[in-house]
Amino acid sequence: MARRKKIYEGKAKILYEGPEPGTIVQYFKDDATAFNAEKKDVIDGKGVLNNRLSEFFMTGLAQIGVPTHFIRRLNMREQLVRNCEIIPLEVIVRNYAAGSMSKRLGIAEGTQLPRPIVEYCYKDDALGDPLVTEEHIAAFGWASQQDMDDILSLALRVNDFMSGVMLAVGIRLVDFKIEIGRVFEGDFQRLIVADEISPDSCRLWDIETGQKLDKDVFRRDLGSLTDAYSEVARRLGVLPKSNVTKPTLIN
Numbered sequence: 001m002a003r004r005k006k007i008y009e010g011k012a013k014i015l016y017e018g019p020e021p022g023t024i025v026q027y028f029k030d031d032a033t034a035f036n037a038e039k040k041d042v043i044d045g046k047g048v049l050n051n052r053l054s055e056f057f058m059t060g061l062a063q064i065g066v067p068t069h070f071i072r073r074l075n076m077r078e079q080l081v082r083n084c085e086i087i088p089l090e091v092i093v094r095n096y097a098a099g100s101m102s103k104r105l106g107i108a109e110g111t112q113l114p115r116p117i118v119e120y121c122y123k124d125d126a127l128g129d130p131l132v133t134e135e136h137i138a139a140f141g142w143a144s145q146q147d148m149d150d151i152l153s154l155a156l157r158v159n160d161f162m163s164g165v166m167l168a169v170g171i172r173l174v175d176f177k178i179e180i181g182r183v184f185e186g187d188f189q190r191l192i193v194a195d196e197i198s199p200d201s202c203r204l205w206d207i208e209t210g211q212k213l214d215k216d217v218f219r220r221d222l223g224s225l226t227d228a229y230s231e232v233a234r235r236l237g238v239l240p241k242s243n244v245t246k247p248t249l250i251n
């Protein structure tokens with residue numbers, strides 16, 4: 001079989017050229033990184049869990065009419081997605097103060113915000129993904145005003161969907177990060193949710209106990225990341241019970 005062409009390798013995923021024009025194969029690695037890759041490890045099974053969880057969230061979003069890059073899952077670690085031009089912004093939605101917002105503004109972690117707050121960071125590892133304003137985004141041409149209106153609406157719809165799905169299984173969606181891609185359909189362009197949605201890019205706290213079930217477990221050395229992600233998958237019914245504690249490592 002011919003070797004696939006690798007298009008890009010990031011910290012947690014590899015992108016390969018897809019089988020049809022306009023498609024990409026997204027491979028989920030087991031690598032975990034934090035603090036701009038200063039902290040690194042390989043977490044057995046993380047890629048399998050994130051592949052399944054991202055499929056679950058993206059499929060649910062499509063069902064409520066939120067466009068995403070997801071086409072179909074191919075195997076335990078890979079999914080077929082639409083090729084899109086990624087807007088160089090991390091779009092962060094916060095429902096409770098935590099992480100960098102708590103540090104920046106001196107608000108205790110876990111404080112409920114008066115309403116969801118959307119922030120934008122410029123995607124640049126060398127700069128540590130700095131927070132930017134809509135002024136920067138417009139002035140540097142990263143996105144138009146129409147794009148920004150669409151991005152805000154997508155971000156808030158994803159927030160409502162994810163908050164509801166998580167609340168139903170006893171988990172608080174504290175915050176999350178999404179990336180947005182541009183696709184061209186004839187003369188028109190459309191914005192879609194791209195990259196991934198998984199516990200790598202969300203803060204998820206158990207409502208009863210406050211236990212962290214997301215990448216902060218790795219960032220802050222709070223225990224087993226696989227156990228935390230498996231718990232999210234188990235509550236959502238994403239993995240069959242036999243696979244929950246020991247996700248298969250094939251592929």
Ligand code: 5GP
Nearest residue numbers: 092098099100101175176177200201202203
């Ligand atoms: P913070 O700005 O507090 O560090 O992160 C806010 C939210 O965005 C958290 O849920 C965090 O996991 C997510 N996030 C921010 N930057 C990144 C990033 O570079 N990669 C990933 N996977 N998630 C991020």
